Amino acid sequence: MAALLPTASGTPAAATEIPVEPPAGMRRRRWIPYALLAPGLLWLAVFFVYPVFQLVMASLWDPSGSVETGYTFTWQFSNYADAWEMFHVQFLRSLWYALITTVVCVLLGYPLAYAIAIKGGRWKNLMLVGVIAPFFTSYLVRTYSWKAILSDSGPVVDFLKWAHLLGPDGRLLATEFAVIAGLVYNFLPFMVLPLYASLDKLDTRLLEAARDLYHGPVRSFFRVTLPLSMPGVIAGTLLTFIPAAGDYVNAQLLGGPNTQMIGSVIQSRFLVVNDYPIASALSVMLMVTILVLVTVYVSTAGTEEVV
Amino acid sequence: MxxxxxxxxxxxxxxxxxxxxxxxxxxxxxxxxxxxxxxxxxxxxxxxxxxxxxxxxxxxxxxxxxAGICDSLMRSIYVGLSATLIATILGTLISFALVRYRFIGRGSTNTLIFLPMATPEIVMGTSLLTLFIGLQIPMGFLTILIAHVMFCISFVVVTVKARLAGLDPRLQEAAMDLYATPWQAFRLVILPLVLPGIVAAALLAFSLSFDDFIITNFVTGTSDYTTFPMFIWGSNLRGIPxxxxxxxxxxxxxxxxxxxxxxxxxxxxxxxxxxxx
Structure with a gap:
């Protein structure tokens, strides 16, 4: 080790021998990384991993208990059947809304990310600030603002009525359109940011080469730009789909009884009805479904990328 | 034309x-x-x-x-600052361990960091609620703080890690070649270079905590510790000022x-x- 340390008369030859790896002092103390990890990982273990385990347990409680009398753990798998029986409509609707939201977010987010990353030039930083600008106000206020925009006497409804696209007593609030519009708006930045990150890394010379090879912007886009930005598309779709599937703010503020999502059901089962076993079962179902969908999606999208 | x-x-x-x-x-x-x-x-x-x-x-x-609007705002700022401080420290330590050291369990640590970001907020909220009910912990400031730190840590790790990974590892060696102790090399060379990443992570953590509604809604319970988003949600029935x-x-x-x-x-x-x- 002493040979690696430069001395006062250190020759240039000695300097080039220094390997690129952690300095001697850092390698000797193997406990250091564990000491750095311990507090944070302990926090996650106690307040993330263990609660999820507790949630799974709660989903198997005997539903005849209550908060006052306490619950007993009885491996009550029928909770899942009951939960599905009662709420499969809202459950499937949530996945469907989340899917539409994700697709619309890709369609809107891709041009925006492309414009910023490839064509942005000196506007790049300002445009990025514009993408995160919605985060500068409160999520709930933003959603309420959509409620105002889409309200029955608001400008959008007025215009649609004037254009005869909406009947005289037609409305937008309490429809699927309003809920999905709210979801799209609130999660669009989560789609744009990872897309921007992967498009920004693109070597623009590749695009020029693609133009030379494939003649025409459309083909070169689909054969070069899009495949190279797939990591961003995957990250963006996950960051949009996952929160959208569990959201209940948009459904609650912009929707009606016919647009209820599973989040609203879980929320009211937990906080209003206090029906913990069924609510926990719904929560676990949502978690497992998303986990399975995400795993399948990432593995298929990943292999396509390789091929 | x-x-x-x-x-x-x-x-x-x-x-x-x-x-x-x-x-x-x-x-x-x-x-x-x-x-x-x-x-x-x-x-x-x-x-x-x-x-x-x-x-x-x-x-x-x-x-x-x-009534209550500015109190709720102050509570949100207070929770936000506390959660940011804790999450930024814990998350920065984790990212240093992940980028600068090779150790057993690195892969599973990365998975554990990724999972909270891939879990719908409602699942985290409900699971914390069942935990607090099971342990009979009274809801309020403490349960809100615990939850906020929990979901902020991963975002801090990801942000600081990105900055740290871009640093040339030879910088530390160069400092130590100039007879800096490991601590001096860290304080005088590495920390100033990583600081923009840590600041960005802290800002992100604050904005996540300040604006969180879905998880907070579950861990506030019946307590009167109303944060700003909870104030807005709670005003829904009587109308929003x-x-x-x-x-x-x-x-x-x-x-x-x-x-x-x-x-x-x-x-x-x-x-x-x-x-x-």
Whole structure:
């Protein structure tokens, strides 16, 4: 080790021998990384991993208990059947809304990310600030603002009525359109940011080469730009789909009884009805479904990328 | 006319980008507009109707006029700062371990960091609720803080890690070649270089905590520790006081000013660097 340390008369030859790896002092103390990890990982273990385990347990409680009398753990798998029986409509609707939201977010987010990353030039930083600008106000206020925009006497409804696209007593609030519009708006930045990150890394010379090879912007886009930005598309779709599937703010503020999502059901089962076993079962179902969908999606999208 | 169409052909992607940015800005502009409206009743705070628009300064001059609104704002700031402090420290330590050391369990650590970001908030909220009920922990400031730190850690790790991974590992060696102790090398060389990443992570953590509603809704329980988003949600039935729009607008303008100032500073600094080199 002493040979690696430069001395006062250190020759240039000695300097080039220094390997690129952690300095001697850092390698000797193997406990250091564990000491750095311990507090944070302990926090996650106690307040993330263990609660999820507790949630799974709660989903198997005997539903005849209550908060006052306490619950007993009885491996009550029928909770899942009951939960599905009662709420499969809202459950499937949530996945469907989340899917539409994700697709619309890709369609809107891709041009925006492309414009910023490839064509942005000196506007790049300002445009990025514009993408995160919605985060500068409160999520709930933003959603309420959509409620105002889409309200029955608001400008959008007025215009649609004037254009005869909406009947005289037609409305937008309490429809699927309003809920999905709210979801799209609130999660669009989560789609744009990872897309921007992967498009920004693109070597623009590749695009020029693609133009030379494939003649025409459309083909070169689909054969070069899009495949190279797939990591961003995957990250963006996950960051949009996952929160959208569990959201209940948009459904609650912009929707009606016919647009209820599973989040609203879980929320009211937990906080209003206090029906913990069924609510926990719904929560676990949502978690497992998303986990399975995400795993399948990432593995298929990943292999396509390789091929 | 020919030049115009050529200009469109060249710039249409950029124009489309600006149109989409304008769309992102629409609800913010509406909130700004509504902050100058005196609604007929609290139930019409979020009705945008130019026929009944009633201009007023009251929401701005009397921001704390609605009962409990400014208390809830202070609570959100307090929770946000506390959660940011803890999460930034814990997350930064984790990212140093992940980037600078090779150790057994690195893969599973990365998975554990990734999982909270891939879990719907409602699942985290409900699972924390069952934990707190099971352990009979009273809901309030402490349970909110625990939850906020939990979901902020992963975002801090990801942000700091990105900055740290871009650092040349030889910088530390260079410092130690110049007889710096490992601690000095860290404090005088590494930390100043990573600091922008840590600051960015702290800002992200604060904004996540400050604005969180879904998880907070589960871990507030029946306590009266109402954060700002919970105040808005709780006002739903009685109607939302119009001051909310003034506060939301102020929040937007302050954050916007901060970000623009930061942008200008980095731009000026890089211009200076370009001039001197």
């Amino acid at each position: 020919h030049g115009f169409w050529r200009w469109i052909a060249e710039k249409w992607v950029l124009l489309l980008g600006f149109v989409l940015l304008a769309y992102l800005f629409v609800p913010i502009a509406v909130v700004m507009l509504l902050s100058f409206n005196q609604p007929a009743s609290r139930n019409t705070t979020y009705v945008l109707d130019f026929a009944t628009f009633d201009f007023t300064w009251n929401n701005w001059t009397d921001m704390c006029g609605a 119009p001051q909310v729009n003034a506060i939301a607008t102020a929040m937007f303008l302050i954050s916007f000013a901060f970000v623009i100032a930061g942008q200008l500073r980095t731009r000026r600094r890089s211009a200076r660097r370009a001039a001197t080199s």
